[in-house]
Amino acid sequence: MSPEGKRILSGMQPTGRLHLGNLVGALENWVELQNSGYENFHMVADWHSLTINYQSSGQLNDATLEVVTDWLAAGIDPEKSVIFIQSQIKEHAELNLLLSMLITVPRLQRNPTLKDRVRDADLDENLSFGHLGYPVLQAADILIYRANLVPVGEDQLPHVEITREIARKFNSTYGEVFPVPEGKLTKFGRLPGLDNKKMSKTVGNTILMSDDAETLTKKIKGMITDPEKIYKDSLGHPDICPVFAYHNKFNESEVPEIRSGCESGVLGCVDCKQNLTGKLNDYLEPIREKRLRLELKPDSIHEIIHEGNLKAKKEVAETMSLVYEAMKFGKPSIS
Numbered sequence: 506m507s508p509e510g511k512r513i514l515s516g517m518q519p520t521g522r523l524h525l526g527n528l529v530g531a532l533e534n535w536v537e538l539q540n541s542g543y544e545n546f547h548m549v550a551d552w553h554s555l556t557i558n559y560q561s562s563g564q565l566n567d568a569t570l571e572v573v574t575d576w577l578a579a580g581i582d583p584e585k586s587v588i589f590i591q592s593q594i595k596e597h598a599e600l601n602l603l604l605s606m607l608i609t610v611p612r613l614q615r616n617p618t619l620k621d622r623v624r625d626a627d628l629d630e631n632l633s634f635g636h637l638g639y640p641v642l643q644a645a646d647i648l649i650y651r652a653n654l655v656p657v658g659e660d661q662l663p664h665v666e667i668t669r670e671i672a673r674k675f676n677s678t679y680g681e682v683f684p685v686p687e688g689k690l691t692k693f694g695r696l697p698g699l700d701n702k703k704m705s706k707t708v709g710n711t712i713l714m715s716d717d718a719e720t721l722t723k724k725i726k727g728m729i730t731d732p733e734k735i736y737k738d739s740l741g742h743p744d745i746c747p748v749f750a751y752h753n754k755f756n757e758s759e760v761p762e763i764r765s766g767c768e769s770g771v772l773g774c775v776d777c778k779q780n781l782t783g784k785l786n787d788y789l790e791p792i793r794e795k796r797l798r799l800e801l802k803p804d805s806i807h808e809i810i811h812e813g814n815l816k817a818k819k820e821v822a823e824t825m826s827l828v829y830e831a832m833k834f835g836k837p838s839i840s
């Protein structure tokens with residue numbers, strides 16, 4: 506898809522300070538796309554956070570500010586990208602209502618991402634109406650900007666698929682309003698957590714983008730490695746080692762050497778981790794510096810969000826009038 510005139514919409518829930526999985530799995534992709542000619546809209550999906558954490562609504566404000574600060578530190582440029590907050594643009598909820606008629610409950614129940622969540626969080630009987638409708642709200646987020654491309658991680662592809670179905674259903678029922686958007690996966694897959702499981706804040710196995718050098722060193726020292734590599738000269742299996750997965754991402758040029766060193770028993774885990782610590786520090790240092798500078802000017806971040814919300818509002822007003830026109834909502838006729 507050529508970038509000219511094409512629009513990107515992506516979102517993240519406000520989870521507070523972001524971790525390396527967010528950086529590698531999403532943010533870096535956003536920055537790259539931002540610099541290749543697309544029109545970019547990036548949204549903090551605070552309403553979506555309520556699907557699981559409805560009791561913690563009071564934390565969303567601070568968490569939102571942390572997320573936006575990390576976006577800016579990682580290179581999202583407010584001159585090129587619109588940064589806005591979902592709950593500030595009320596029309597997302599309005600479109601959510603209209604779109605919710607265009608998809609069946611069984612279809613939403615078949616959503617594999619939901620099934621995983623229900624299993625992981627043991628929701629079963631406690632699944633809320635709002636949580637079942639998560640992808641419909643996401644479809645509204647995307648379609649209300651008439652976006653063409655949605656950069657997401659793999660777990661979100663089913664939601665993009667549902668968005669496509671809803672867009673087609675709307676267009677065929679009422680008339681063409683929405684482009685059918687495409688998902689775009691990140692180049693680099695998932696980065697494992699310190700314990701080689703999925704990186705997640707709730708599990709506590711993350712490295713944060715904003716961790717200082719000392720914290721980073723400690724965390725890498727404590728990382729799990731190949732359990733069979735007990736001694737320095739044991740023969741290792743890099744492909745199952747999370748430290749190696751990090752080298753793959755942050756130290757690409759030395760990967761062949763590290764692989765053969767690990768496999769042949771020449772390279773031990775202590776040295777391998779030390780090497781990674783240095784590379785990762787180099788990688789994160791400019792991001793940390795930028796974050797520290799931003800933290801000194803919280804007003805400027807609020808201003809960026811305010812400007813972004815205004816731009817978003819302008820777009821959604823246009824879409825909503827197209828939607829109501831297509832649906833032939835108008836002034837009630839008096840006979």
Ligand code: TRP
Nearest residue numbers: 514515516517518550553643646
């Ligand atoms: N569901 C996404 C996630 O948890 C966040 C999100 C909300 C989103 N609305 C979106 C992502 C629209 C892309 C487009 O990661």
